[in-house]
Amino acid sequence: MLDQAQPIIRVTDLHKSYADIEVLRGISLTVAPGSVVSVIGASGSGKSTFLRCLNFLERPTSGTIAIDGESASIGHGPAPSARNIARLRSKLGMVFQQFNLWPHMTVLGNVTEGLTQVKRMGRKEAAEIGRHFLTKVNLLNKQDEYPAKLSGGQQQRVAIARALAMQPKVMLFDEATSSLDPELTIEVLEVMRALANDGMTMLVVTHEMGFARDASDRVIFLHNGRIEEDGAPDKVFLAPSSERCQKFISSALS
Amino acid sequence: MLAALRQMLDPTLFWEYRVVLLEGLVQNLSIFVESAILAMVVATIVALAQLGRSRVLKWIATGYTELCRNTPEYVLLVWVYFVLPLIISKMIGSRFRLGPHVAAVIGLGVAYSGFMAETLRAGLRSIHPGQAEAATAIGMSPFSAMRRIILPQALRRILPDIVNQLVSLFKSTTIVSLITVQDIMYQVSMISVAEMRPIPLYTGAAVLYCIVIIVATQVFQGLTERWRKRGWS
Numbered sequence: 001m002l003d004q005a006q007p008i009i010r011v012t013d014l015h016k017s018y019a020d021i022e023v024l025r026g027i028s029l030t031v032a033p034g035s036v037v038s039v040i041g042a043s044g045s046g047k048s049t050f051l052r053c054l055n056f057l058e059r060p061t062s063g064t065i066a067i068d069g070e071s072a073s074i075g076h077g078p079a080p081s082a083r084n085i086a087r088l089r090s091k092l093g094m095v096f097q098q099f100n101l102w103p104h105m106t107v108l109g110n111v112t113e114g115l116t117q118v119k120r121m122g123r124k125e126a127a128e129i130g131r132h133f134l135t136k137v138n139l140l141n142k143q144d145e146y147p148a149k150l151s152g153g154q155q156q157r158v159a160i161a162r163a164l165a166m167q168p169k170v171m172l173f174d175e176a177t178s179s180l181d182p183e184l185t186i187e188v189l190e191v192m193r194a195l196a197n198d199g200m201t202m203l204v205v206t207h208e209m210g211f212a213r214d215a216s217d218r219v220i221f222l223h224n225g226r227i228e229e230d231g232a233p234d235k236v237f238l239a240p241s242s243e244r245c246q247k248f249i250s251s252a253l254s
Numbered sequence: 255m256l257a258a259l260r261q262m263l264d265p266t267l268f269w270e271y272r273v274v275l276l277e278g279l280v281q282n283l284s285i286f287v288e289s290a291i292l293a294m295v296v297a298t299i300v301a302l303a304q305l306g307r308s309r310v311l312k313w314i315a316t317g318y319t320e321l322c323r324n325t326p327e328y329v330l331l332v333w334v335y336f337v338l339p340l341i342i343s344k345m346i347g348s349r350f351r352l353g354p355h356v357a358a359v360i361g362l363g364v365a366y367s368g369f370m371a372e373t374l375r376a377g378l379r380s381i382h383p384g385q386a387e388a389a390t391a392i393g394m395s396p397f398s399a400m401r402r403i404i405l406p407q408a409l410r411r412i413l414p415d416i417v418n419q420l421v422s423l424f425k426s427t428t429i430v431s432l433i434t435v436q437d438i439m440y441q442v443s444m445i446s447v448a449e450m451r452p453i454p455l456y457t458g459a460a461v462l463y464c465i466v467i468i469v470a471t472q473v474f475q476g477l478t479e480r481w482r483k484r485g486w487s
Binding site: 055057086089090092093094096098100101102103104113117118146159162166 | 393398
């Protein structure tokens with residue numbers, strides 16, 4: 001049923017090169033609204049670069065990215081304008097491996113910064129929205145703390161609330177649990193699962209095979225900058241058609 | 255012998271001339287404040303130019319900081335006071351003069367802007383790129399990311415360095431008497447000549463400077479301590 005809906009993400013022939021190294025070699029992908037797509041692959045396969053190209057943290061070399069009707073194209077026609085890119089970014093929330101919370105602002109300050117600075121919202125209104133999303137990640141009681149006082153898992157949950165407060169259409173997770181101890185990983189994954197159940201469209205670059213397998217609707221295996229395998233978790237994990245994917249999964253699960 | 259020493263250091267002389275000396279100190283303070291502001295404004299522009307994309311601006315900024323850092327401030331001061339007006343006079347074809355106060359502010363401001371630009375640049379570069387990326391991802395412009403995220407963190411890191419440079423700048427304001435600004439050293443030397451007793455006034459000036467600087471730095475550090483440590487405690 002989801003597959004018949006208008007896709008919320010449409011990526012067409014995305015390429016990215018650094019000097020003479022081609023990291024992405026033509027990625028095309030459509031994602032239906034509300035679906036959770038895990039992106040897996042060995043390090044160096046281009047999965048982080050792929051995610052970072054979607055919101056132009058890295059400028060693609062060529063290709064088209066369309067998120068919820070806002071499209072930016074490089075390689076044909078005029079280059080996307082700053083406004084074009086800003087509108088694209090407003091549709092996307094991003095969570096980083098290193099959290100990247102701003103240490104000089106309180107937890108609530110981190111969450112409301114985009115609301116006051118980008119959406120030009122008043123302080124009171126922003127604080128209300130900020131507290132709403134801090135409640136969602138179960139950290140309302142830490143709103144006045146500074147990030148340094150929080151555990152890694154709590155920091156990452158604040159980072160998720162910070163991204164959610166901007167009310168994006170799609171959430172991008174760039175190895176959101178890779179720098180966390182196993183016991184802290186759990187609380188972050190729980191928040192991510194709850195978000196998925198709420199119907200958020202999510203693109204999740206991850207090493208967490210458990211999450212990829214039982215929390216996502218679809219798994220994509222990247223290899224050398226191309227999509228090598230794409231399908232339902234069961235199919236990708238149990239009966240992948242690519243040999244490389246099979247090898248990667250058996251080594252990741254062992 | 256003690257009596258002789260006491261007579262040599264006679265504090266009453268200092269007290270007698272307190273108004274003149276205080277006026278001199280006010281001169282030093284105003285040159286300090288003005289040149290500090292000039293130095294910080296120029297340093298910010300130069301540091302941003304060095305970190306920016308334009309190669310030409312980068313070269314100009316690097317050349318400027320090297321020039322400032324490697325020219326003795328006394329030479330710079332004299333150059334601004336005597337040579338710069340000559341060049342400008344030739345260029346505009348009529349007589350141009352810089353007052354000693356203005357020349358002192360420009361000379362010292364330029365001299366210290368080089369050091370401050372280097373400090374600021376290092377501070378800005380020390381902030382993890384992920385900080386700016388998070389701002390960008392949330393939709394902030396490069397300008398607001400700099401103003402709200404990068405600069406406040408960088409300033410906290412470099413504040414102790416900047417304070418040291420401001421102390422040096424304040425000390426350097428004592429050389430402005432060489433271009434006839436009537437600062438405290440100027441007054442001291444005038445009075446000393448008139449009274450033929452150099453010991454008490456020069457000693458007094460040394461002690462006074464020392465006290466002013468110590469008190470000012472303590473107060474400043476006290477005021478900024480909480481701000482600087484925010485988020486790192």
